[in-house]
Amino acid sequence: MTTSTDPAGEELTARQQAVLDAVLALMVEQGGDVTMTAVARRASCSKESLYKWFGDRDGLLTATIRWQASKVRAGNYDRQRLDALALRDSLIRFAANWLSVISSPTSIALNRFAIARAGAGESNLGAIMLGNGRFAIGERLKPVLDAGREAGLITFADTETAFRTFLGLVGRDVQIRVLLGDTLDLSPAAVEADAARATDQFLALYGTGRAPGRA
Structure with missing residues (x-):
């Protein structure tokens, strides 16, 4: 089975x-x-x-x-042999995957429902969404960031801050706009381009000069 x-x-x-x-x-x-x-x-x-x-x-x-949250995963990488290209590819894969999931009709419906329930004080669904969505996703990506730091490819003082920066670069205002019904170009090609752009911007901020980027 x-x-x-x-x-x-x-x-x-x-x-x-x-x-x-x-x-x-x-x-x-x-x-x-x-x-x-x-x-x-x-x-x-x-x-x-x-x-x-x-x-x-x-x-x-x-x-x-x-x-739904389990559909967001970072790309495959070998922690012991992580190089600049593998780090960039893993971050792009995560970014594209996350953007595709949060902009899907199912995630939009889930988030709207959770927000409405949280606003009405009817349940702890908002906390459940955070715990199993945003926070769980963070625990999936943070090991990639830590591996990049251990390999000398990126540098930062706090993993949580670096993760929030990356998430902000990737998400921008996409989630709030789709929740409000705005129409965006979220085709696979557009998502891939946005993921690469955000990753290169992140590497420009935190890179040590050993990671490739086009930011």
Whole structure:
């Protein structure tokens, strides 16, 4: 059976992944809010199975957020043999991946729903989004930055500050604009170009002269 590990380290079967994809599809169609009944109907499974796999509705939403966040990953690299080109490529891969995910209809629906719920004080979904989204993504990229520093390719005093700088260069105002319904060119070519631009700007700020860049 096909399985995948979510950011919490839990194994998801192909059937459970299909359920979470059904949740995301419903969020896009219904503007965010979903019920266990609607998910069971869309995923062709019983509500009992949903409760067994994910607990209550908040547990299902938490698993959905983790599943969406798990799609953002840094590129492959060998920490022991990291060179300038490999570092740049890994950062570009992360940047392009992250931009594609945050600008997708599913992420937009998730974020709008979380913001609305947080504003109404109805649940801790905002904290769940931060913990399993932005903070979890940071834990995935920070080792790349630390490896680059250990290899003498980039230099910075604080990993968190360097990560926030990189994220700011990559994201710019894209996320807030898509959340507000603005139309942007987010084609694969445009995303790739933006990812490369942001990476080169980051390397211009933090590079030691051994990393290639066109900033």
